[in-house]
Amino acid sequence: MKNKVGRDLPPQIGTRKIRGYRGAFAIKPIPTKASLPTRCMYPGESKLCSSLDDAIKKSGLCNGGTISFHHHLRNGDRVINRVIDRIAKMGIRDICLVPSALFPVHKPLIDHIKKGVITQIQGSLNGPLGAFISQGKKLEEPVVLRSHGGRARAIAAGEVTIDVAFIAAPIADDYGNCNGSLGDSAFGAMGFPIVDSLYAHTVVIITDNLQPYPVTPISIPQTRVDYVVCIDSIGDPQRIKTGTMEITRSPARLLMAKNVVRLLDESGVLRDGFSFQAGAGGTSLAVTKFLHDHMKKKNITGGFAMGGITGYVVNMLEDGSINRILDAQSFDLSAVESIRNNPFHQEVSHIMFGDPHTGGCVVNRQDACFLGATEVDLDFNVNVNTHSDGVLLHGIGGHQDAAAGSDITVILAPLLRGRVPVIREKVTTVTTPGDTVDVIATEYGMAINPLRDDIIKRVKGKLPIRDITDLYKFAQGMTGTPRKVEFTDDIVAVIEYRDGTVLDTVRKVKKG
């Protein structure tokens, strides 16, 4: 069957029956979510475990179990590898791993996959694990990639059942009250594991900073926690920020960022109350910076900025250019400091950020968002998962959520990456459907989705607007037609849309 972005999908992949993508808001959810587990702890009982092994044992985890982790410490995380190492040492096998995301630091997990300790993964893969998966079917079921909002939805809907959630916290008390913003390993907002703490059958808090009861503020309350264990270090928050999180220095990309701000201005959304989501990519940061300059100059007071939050957004809150920060994931230490100290920097869960099957998520209220891409295509579909060599290297992040919710979704992409054109006839992998994407901004001009006649009318003649096909041909003229990647038939990953339907699959790359 072909889904609404034209991808051919088999009726079943592994053990999973496939429902194809039907449109961003086409799905009506089932009327009830999964049941919350009942915990029961009476006075005098203790949650404290003497070691990770003790915690794993008490959690009841056994062969075939499903366990989850968050990635707030990103490439500085020390918890996932350690827990899986201990699980392996204890002889537990056939684990389904449900991380919010994995990073290059988690490369040692490849060994555990090879040995059958991990046999399924449902979660984002960034870097070496994705590349490994792209080489062939090492897992029992294809990896399932979901957006941040989609992960929250899938857990709440009972499509993913977590036996044990291991939640790293830089501060916790012996009853499990914890937050992400205090302690030496503080990583800021703790948006990801909120949904895990609600639905997982067993919740284990792993901290390196056990403090007297009660720890406040409370991001995850004691009522949802079964066990607490203290280890020497949960990770290195200095490594949350990666090299890509620096403002671009490329004059062409800076101009592109300026044009995006002009487009927003001409579109009429840049007024008091303007609210947006900015990522942490170099050009996205430049847009944030220029937005800030523009708003100060024009005396515009924005509503909120949603993040991944960086210091650039913190600056806007601090000088009154925006009223609030809504933060589900802090992207640098200046964001961590701000959420700790500024009452207008509000933590939110990824349920609130982007779960479409709730009473309304934050992305619904965004006037604009600025997102990246590895590829875009003539239908405005966006790929952020695979590179043009077909290799799975990135998760979905909040991409689908922000695009679906925001009034104006801007994709920031260079026309070429090296000798590789970014605009394709068809993207290798559909991460985000074109009907939720409004503007493709390149350093050679911007293409506006024909669905957004309203924006086209407002900016025509005032900005370098080009037809997407023109930009496509222009790039091809410079590089020639790019070599087609060859895939085998083996499906190694499923790209789920935030509503639980399937957008696309990732196949094993044929060796050249």
Next chain:
Amino acid sequence: MKNKVGRDLPPQIGTRKIRGYRGAFAIKPIPTKASLPTRCMYPGESKLCSSLDDAIKKSGLCNGGTISFHHHLRNGDRVINRVIDRIAKMGIRDICLVPSALFPVHKPLIDHIKKGVITQIQGSLNGPLGAFISQGKKLEEPVVLRSHGGRARAIAAGEVTIDVAFIAAPIADDYGNCNGSLGDSAFGAMGFPIVDSLYAHTVVIITDNLQPYPVTPISIPQTRVDYVVCIDSIGDPQRIKTGTMEITRSPARLLMAKNVVRLLDESGVLRDGFSFQAGAGGTSLAVTKFLHDHMKKKNITGGFAMGGITGYVVNMLEDGSINRILDAQSFDLSAVESIRNNPFHQEVSHIMFGDPHTGGCVVNRQDACFLGATEVDLDFNVNVNTHSDGVLLHGIGGHQDAAAGSDITVILAPLLRGRVPVIREKVTTVTTPGDTVDVIATEYGMAINPLRDDIIKRVKGKLPIRDITDLYKFAQGMTGTPRKVEFTDDIVAVIEYRDGTVLDTVRKVKKG
């Protein structure tokens, strides 16, 4: 059948099959809670309603529906009467009312009961509504009284299914994010409706202070809200505090309060980290005050105080005598101001306060609590619901929860009220079972539950300890045997224990 506090219960009351009380921690809960309803709101949709009628209409409420309210505004509440008036005007009948509590201000509801608009009540009744119910079976089913923790448990367990929760908030945005501590009608902590917002099929926020999106801090998030309606006033927070919330001036009761502090000191719990719950009754406030003096003098830094929070407890936080306040319900305007401004004054839900079937509630961590009583008996059972004339006049509050969780539960009670002895052979109504009560403190000495041999050993000879039977006889000697109240067989209310079993029933009073 007889339950564990010796009360004879029929196997069925109304439509409800009865499980009798078996001991404070005898019940193992079912492994899953009720399902959370799935909401679904896509971009561009609005939650704002033009009027209460519009909100009630959109909520889908119809005949036979169940609706809930909170009582944070206590006797200053203006929302419950107005909503029920509108429901009645719209011709909706046969409503099951699930308030956290009703107060004298809600006397007009009697009319709606008489007319069949309200045919069931599950919630606390304080004052005229209780007296009305005691006069006979006006409702289709007996009223169900639950503790604060028990109410949260029953809703979460699916024993009470709420169709529409109407939640008054002194500040909210048009997506329903709200808190209790900002705005002219601010009432402080918003602990009661958290469970309603999770489980009710439809959630309506009623505010008198609509502010730009997003309102922070967020006590109830937008994801759980369906509709928002703005009215002129939700109530008068000046009327949260009632006359009973003044420190006692009676020299005998002040001495009793001092002796309680001495008892805690001798028992060895009054050390760094000491944590407690104090109510707002006159003697309880005196205990708080003397505790504070003692802790300052001895340089003791307490852990937390749980409330019902008053200014007396706020003072302890402010001068460092305790590290945290955990607040589910603010009892005066000084508590409201503190929760707004002091980051160590932490809001908690009544799930976290006292739901026994969670990963551990706050009461489990209390070293002591100081509670009131209308009657106590030779088995240390406590009555706070009915007066000695048999009339239902009070809810359970957090009484059962605090008693079950706290290490030392102290009941503060005068030996006599007027000419009526407080210590009975058997209490008229068992609100809190004697096996969770440790000390009965009267102005004529303290009785310690024989189960607490450890306390008896520590304080014997140092404090005026008397056998409960001696105190009973001493009071009877002054007043003579009190006249026995006569009841009919009609059960007008069920006293549920926090675990869902039944402790006792309240019967219709025979007219004298």
